[in-house]
Amino acid sequence: MNLKDPEAMNEIIGNVLRVGVIVSAAIILVGVILLVANSGLSGTASSLVYNQNQIPHGTFDVSLAGLLKGLTTLQPDSLIELGAIVLIATPVSRVLISVFLFAAEGDRLYVYITIVVLALLLFSILVTPFIPLFHA
Secondary structure: OOOOOOHHHHHHHHHHHHHHHHHHHHHHHHHHHHHHHHOOOOOOHHOOOOOOOOOOOOOOOOOHHHHHHHHHHHHHHHHHHHHHHHHHHHHHHHHHHHHHHHHHHHHHHHHHHHHHHHHHHHHHOOOOOOOHHHHO
């Protein structure tokens, strides 16, 4: 595959996005199936939705340690959260791959621009949640 060919670059980027969305959907689907299976079919649909008197995630631990612990025991909430993380990571990985594709093409200007875009994405995802003024 000739990485200097724009069509090849578009194909690689398209495949990254396609695979990311499919993997994310599959993980979320497994989590939803487990959620329904664990809640039992005897309950109503309202037992699966948000209750006004509870925090939206209930007692679910949303930390990284909680996610890893939940994944080891196949907790539905953890699988759904992992699927959402994969979905968010998909366009970020597209930008990262674009840096390498532009570098292989020899287009330094687009490498620099794409690195700035990647830095802004990572900053907004990883740093802004810890800035007090950004808490909702």
